[in-house]
Amino acid sequence: MTRSIMIQGAGSNVGKSMLVAGIARALSNRGLSVAPFKPQNMSNNAAVTVDGGEIGRAQALQALAARRDPTTDMNPVLLKPETDIGAQVIVQGKRMMTLKARDYAKAKPSLLDATLESFHRLATTADIVLIEGAGSPAEINLRAGDIANMGFAEAANVPVVLVGDIDRGGVIAQIVGTKTVLPPADAARIKGFAINKFRGDVSLFDDGLASIFDMTGWPSLGVLPWFDEAWRLPAExxxxxxxxxxxxxxxxxxxxxxxxxxxxxxxxxxxxxxxxxxxxxxxxxxxxxxxxxxxxxxxxxxxxxxxxxxxxxxxxxxxxxxxxxxxxxxxxxxxxxxxxxxxxxxxxxxxxxxxxxxxxxxxxxxxxxxxxxxxxxxxxxxxxxxxxxxxxxxxxxxxxxxxxxxxxxxxxxxxxxxxxxxxxxxxxxxxxxxxxxxxxxxxxxxASSTAYDAETDAVLDRLGTHIATHLDLDLLLELSVEI
Structure with a gap:
């Protein structure tokens, strides 16, 4: 039976995409068949898939990390901004429409069926599906009709791990504040947290981890030190x-x-x-x-x-x-x-x-x-x-x-x-x-002196080792659920 878990961020750009890629490689190294999935992405940096559609570039990198070909089911809804207020809407790899932001908010609930269809189809091909959220669930003004974060987690009935970015400062407020603003049912769906982008001696944040646990009741999956080679991987x-x-x-x-x-x-x-x-x-x-x-x-x-x-x-x-x-x-x-x-x-x-x-x-x-x-x-x-x-x-x-x-x-x-x-x-x-x-x-x-694809794969291997060293993958798998 396939298992699944969702990685959400306490804010934008906390490193969710890179984290999912690293987990995918680490679990693949354990012999598991892994599939990355992001219900909704917003990016003009798209990748063409083997089944003839387009998805976000980050999901293509995650597929590479999972050692599998990218498919449209890995990112069923892709928004490609064309103006400051409008975007092209790609559904299961194909252009469907162009909508203004206000109109897309009304259309989101109708896209939930497509995201769930892709999710469950993808699940038949893997031992575990790693789901990446978009932005942050703390944006509760976007909760109605949501298909990117808690709305999808609820519809798919999957647990959530919340990730904070300590490099920005205020990471305790990021994590605890997210629980404070979430509706109780959404907060209960979060089963653990992790801290990303730590520089220096991680033991210095032991008291911080304890404080977060005391205020949320969520166990820590670990503190991830800064990964120096992230810049070598394809950028989103x-x-x-x-x-x-x-x-x-x-x-x-x-x-x-x-x-x-x-x-x-x-x-x-x-x-x-x-x-x-x-x-x-x-x-x-x-x-x-x-x-x-x-x-x-x-x-x-x-x-x-x-x-x-x-x-x-x-x-x-x-x-x-x-x-x-x-x-x-x-x-x-x-x-x-x-x-x-x-x-x-x-x-x-x-x-x-x-x-x-x-x-x-x-x-x-x-x-x-x-x-x-x-x-x-x-x-x-x-x-x-x-x-x-x-x-x-x-x-x-x-x-x-x-x-x-x-x-x-x-x-x-x-x-x-x-x-x-x-x-x-x-x-x-x-x-x-x-x-x-x-x-x-x-x-x-x-002049060129780099074997690009080989070096990219080697960096993904090092990222997978980095994740396996600092993140409690056994707890991650324990928190995941059968779908």
Whole structure:
């Protein structure tokens, strides 16, 4: 019989995703079949699954930690923000609708059946399902119709472990305060707690653990010390991308778009010892010493193109090219580099055409159909194999596509400018392929020395050991229930 337990946070960004990944690897190392599950996620950093849908990138990492392929059942509801007040709603891997936040609040109860269906289907494939909450159950103003935290835990009848982040300070208030504001039935569903991101001697918090137990009655599963290698794992938030200068490194400048999406393209570059990835915040110029400017994916290409120009980055980009620099646009970034973006059906806003940056002689027409597929490609200049995925709307054509630099299934893909210094494509995740990454960087004057997938798996192993050392996994399994 399959067992399950839910990990919820006393606040946002307490480390739930990383914790679930670590537990998944630790339990997998014990010989258990583990499945990660998050009923509702909000992220524009999505992953394409083996069953042809999309889920949050964090659940794909958790699936990797559990040593299994990611499927749409691991994250049945994915919200992809398109504006400050609205988001695309992905249900069981497929786009269903776009809703404003207020309208989504009304729609949530109707999505509970889909989350439970995916949960129970996933449960037939594993010994234990590790459920990750979203945000915090202390947001009691969101409790009505909730499918992300206690609402789902109640519907699925699973116990909860509450996690606090001591690095922020006030962790006792986080844990005890959560119990104080929760309705009694929800508070009773919490069966234990854990403290994450401790720096220093964990024994110094023994009195803190005792105080929390005295005020809640919940046993402690442990205090997790800070995991120094977390930055080496694929990031769920662009702010988690390592963006620190490295002396004499090949510099990749990445403008932070307002609706940046699928920026996992940056993860393999950021861990390269000889590559420095610099996330350029709005209001700052593109650095003059960049070797490569990489324009990433976007959830709202036309709006992000306006945002790009508003920062003056279009002027900086021209100066970068005059200095002999290179430019790569991926997905939305590829579309921006062309002459025109045409949205005749108003998919991203009012119908109409906008001028692109004009650095590639191509045009993009937005179409309702979303391209969603895992892909095997060839890097034409060297013959290197490339693994990646497509997740976009729009068709891009034009004279510069004659100078394609990728081949997918025998069909050429991408475009290159006449001088060879501006390139674009729709293939995400391509830098995860070691041979391609090495060849691409070498052609631009950089170098690669990392086996990315192997190193990622090794870090997950070390995270699993870290979890097993400091968290009471026997108690976790004891607190879990049969479903």
């Amino acid at each position: 938030d662009v702010m988690d991308i390592a963006s620190s200068p490295k002396p004499d490194a090949f510099k990749v400048a990445v403008p932070r778009l307002a609706r940046i999406a699928n920026f996992d393209d940056l993860d393999p570059l950021s861990v390269e010892p000889g590559v420095s990835v610099e996330i350029v915040e709005p209001g700052r110029p593109l650095p003059g010493d960049a070797d490569l400017v990489l324009i990433p994916g976007s959830k709202s290409t036309i709006a992000d193109l306006a945002h790009f120009r508003a920062q003056g980055w279009d002027i900086d980009l021209l100066a970068h090219l005059r200095r002999g620099g290179h430019v790569l646009g991926i997905c939305g970034g590829y579309q921006m580099l062309g002459r025109v973006i045409d949205d005749p059906e108003g998919i991203e806003g009012p119908p109409g055409k906008v001028e692109g940056l004009g650095l590639l002689d191509v045009e993009t027409t937005m179409t309702p159909k979303k391209h969603l597929a895992l892909q095997q490609a060839e890097y034409l200049p060297t013959g290197a194999s490339v693994c990646g995925y497509e997740i976009h709307i729009g068709e891009t054509t034009g004279p510069d596509c004659v100078r394609a630099w990728l081949s997918i299934g025998g069909t050429t893909h991408g475009a290159t400018s006449g001088n060879g210094r501006v390139m674009g494509c729709y293939l995400h995740g391509l830098f995860s392929s070691d041979q391609f990454r090495g060849d691409f960087l070498a052609q631009l004057g950089g």
